[in-house]
Amino acid sequence: MNNMIELSDVSYSYEGTPALKNITLRIEKGESVALMGMNGSGKSTLLKLINGILFPDSGTYRFAGEKITHKKMQDPLFSKRFHQKIGFVFQNADTQLFCADVYDEIAFGPRQMGLDEDETEKRVEDCLSLLSIEALRHRQPYHLSGGEKRKVAIASVLSLNPEVLVFDEPLLGLDPRTQRWFVSFLMKLHEAGKTLLVSTHNLEMVQEMAERAVLFDESHTIAADRPAGELLKDVDLLIRTNLVDEYYHHHPGAGHQHFHIHPF
Amino acid sequence: MPEWLLKEEQYEPIPDRDSFIDKSILSLLGILSRIRAQSGIPSGKHFVHAPFKVACTFLLVILLSLSKSLFFILTINVALLAATSLLPADKIFHILKAGFAAALFTLVILLPSAFWGNRYGIVMLPLKVFAAVTAVNILSRTTQWRHITGALKTFFLPDIFIFVLDITIRYIFMLGEFSLPMLYALKLRSVGKNNRKYASLSGITGTMFIKSKEMAEEMNAAMECRGFTGEYRKSGRIRMNWADAGYLLVHILALLIFLYLG
Numbered sequence: 001m002n003n004m005i006e007l008s009d010v011s012y013s014y015e016g017t018p019a020l021k022n023i024t025l026r027i028e029k030g031e032s033v034a035l036m037g038m039n040g041s042g043k044s045t046l047l048k049l050i051n052g053i054l055f056p057d058s059g060t061y062r063f064a065g066e067k068i069t070h071k072k073m074q075d076p077l078f079s080k081r082f083h084q085k086i087g088f089v090f091q092n093a094d095t096q097l098f099c100a101d102v103y104d105e106i107a108f109g110p111r112q113m114g115l116d117e118d119e120t121e122k123r124v125e126d127c128l129s130l131l132s133i134e135a136l137r138h139r140q141p142y143h144l145s146g147g148e149k150r151k152v153a154i155a156s157v158l159s160l161n162p163e164v165l166v167f168d169e170p171l172l173g174l175d176p177r178t179q180r181w182f183v184s185f186l187m188k189l190h191e192a193g194k195t196l197l198v199s200t201h202n203l204e205m206v207q208e209m210a211e212r213a214v215l216f217d218e219s220h221t222i223a224a225d226r227p228a229g230e231l232l233k234d235v236d237l238l239i240r241t242n243l244v245d246e247y248y249h250h251h252p253g254a255g256h257q258h259f260h261i262h263p264f
Numbered sequence: 265m266p267e268w269l270l271k272e273e274q275y276e277p278i279p280d281r282d283s284f285i286d287k288s289i290l291s292l293l294g295i296l297s298r299i300r301a302q303s304g305i306p307s308g309k310h311f312v313h314a315p316f317k318v319a320c321t322f323l324l325v326i327l328l329s330l331s332k333s334l335f336f337i338l339t340i341n342v343a344l345l346a347a348t349s350l351l352p353a354d355k356i357f358h359i360l361k362a363g364f365a366a367a368l369f370t371l372v373i374l375l376p377s378a379f380w381g382n383r384y385g386i387v388m389l390p391l392k393v394f395a396a397v398t399a400v401n402i403l404s405r406t407t408q409w410r411h412i413t414g415a416l417k418t419f420f421l422p423d424i425f426i427f428v429l430d431i432t433i434r435y436i437f438m439l440g441e442f443s444l445p446m447l448y449a450l451k452l453r454s455v456g457k458n459n460r461k462y463a464s465l466s467g468i469t470g471t472m473f474i475k476s477k478e479m480a481e482e483m484n485a486a487m488e489c490r491g492f493t494g495e496y497r498k499s500g501r502i503r504m505n506w507a508d509a510g511y512l513l514v515h516i517l518a519l520l521i522f523l524y525l526g
Contacts, residue, residue, distance in 0.1 A: 015297070015300075048448075051452060053448050053451075053452075076277075076279060076280070076282070076283075077277050077279060080277035080454070080455045080456060081275070081276070081277055081455075083451075083452050083453070083454075083455050084273065084275050084277070084455040085273075087452075088449075088452055090445055090448075090449060092445065094442075094471070094475065095442060095445035095446045095449060096445070096446070096449040097471070098446060098449070098450060098464055098467035098468045098471055099464075099467055100463075100467065108453055108464075109453055109455065111456075112453070112454060112455050112456035112457065112458055113275055113277075113455060113456045114278065114456055114457060122266075122268075123266075123268065126266035126268070126269070130265070130266070130269075142471060142474050156453065157453070158269070160273075160453070160455060161268060161269055161271075161273045162273075163272065163273075188265060191265075192265045192269055192270050193270065
């Protein structure tokens with residue numbers, strides 16, 4: 001069985017307000033999946049649930065075949081093993097950085113895992129180079145720009161070498177160049193065999209970020225779960241789920257195709 | 265891609281005492297949900313207006329402090345318990361818990377004086393404390409905080425003072441909302457043994473200070489852009505309704521009992 005993440009009929013509500021309704025979703029090892037949907041459709045809640053921050057009101061969640069429950073997560077050893085296997089990059093990078101400098105931020109995970117200082121240093125240097133942030137090594141995280149903070153946050157999670165990487169709106173607030181860099185970075189991670197789960201509103205880049213797309217609708221259920229390219233072509237469905245308006249289209253026949261909106 | 269990233273991590277965590285993260289998350293969640301629940305408290309033209317509630321609660325606390333009559337204090341206690349019983353179960357629990365805790369604490373503090381023959385104080389003071397804490401808690405649990413701060417306008421408090429109170433409550437909530445994901449992030453990345461636990465927590469606190477400073481500066485700039493010159497005007501006009509009249513009547517009755525019994 002290759003199922004990494006398995007949600008069966010999962011529902012969750014915030015003090016009576018539903019956030020997820022009857023979600024059934026399977027993600028296999030090595031897959032890259034994009035979560036799409038309008039604001040408030042439940043994407044971030046689902047990511048928190050998958051990361052063991054929240055727990056379903058009903059239904060079951062299995063990670064690598066193991067059922068994840070509140071009770072099980074109370075066991076510190078189980079919880080730590082689980083959190084090492086799944087890394088979560090938060091929507092707001094500010095909230096993820098709490099160490100004195102970038103080096104310590106990235107070294108936090110490996111040091112926790114008990115790796116010796118040589119191995120920790122190697123991991124930190126590799127992560128710095130992979131994310132092209134070598135120059136930030138001794139900078140304080142809160143003095144960095146938005147894009148730099150995002151890269152440090154990714155590096156701090158990557159140094160744990162998790163099997164699954166979860167990104168909540170990773171392109172939000174990034175300039176176009178950094179967005180493009182991020183997409184190619186995701187492709188590298190995918191090629192390295194990592195399982196990727198990305199929530200995004202950026203339809204232009206979904207197809208490049210993920211091979212499969214899951215679309216949420218206003219009623220907090222899954223409206224579609226298809227290959228990303230196929231789902232993006234279903235404009236009627238995207239309009240029905242309030243993700244785009246009627247001006248959203250693409251030009252068939254062009255060498256490189258993507259969906260966009262012309263200025264009025 | 266570095267070699268270690270291509271391999272599956274064979275990692276077995278070692279035990280560590282780090283339940284403080286979970287406890288911090290739970291206590292923060294409790295505060296945030298309390299503030300969030302505040303905005304759900306019903307209010308409107310058919311409910312007692314906040315200025316009356318604030319004034320009457322203040323009056324009640326003064327009367328309780330001044331009274332020497334056990335009958336008066338018992339009457340107020342019974343009336344407050346009756347009022348509490350009309351509220352939802354969770355509110356009853358929290359109001360009574362705070363009242364009993366404060367009364368018990370007073371009782372313990374007064375025990376030595378009881379051994380010296382002061383029987384009056386050991387009965388009266390815990391009852392007074394219970395009634396006063398319950399009255400204030402009923403006010404707090406049945407009135408939105410923004411209405412309470414707004415009600416201060418009726419008592420001729422400067423608008424800028426009310427504004428600072430409003431902003432303080434808002435900031436407690438916003439910074440709480442900001443610090444929650446930080447604690448989650450710390451928990452998610454705490455996958456082993458952390459020998460510098462308090463350094464991580466102080467890192468979170470430091471980031472919070474910086475964030476609150478940045479937010480304050482941005483807000484200051486935004487307010488200046490909107491023409492703020494240091495004056496903040498809040499409307500204090502209210503139209504009395506039947507609920508207000510009934511509420512005032514009960515408190516006038518309490519005042520009369522106090523004047524009669526002392």
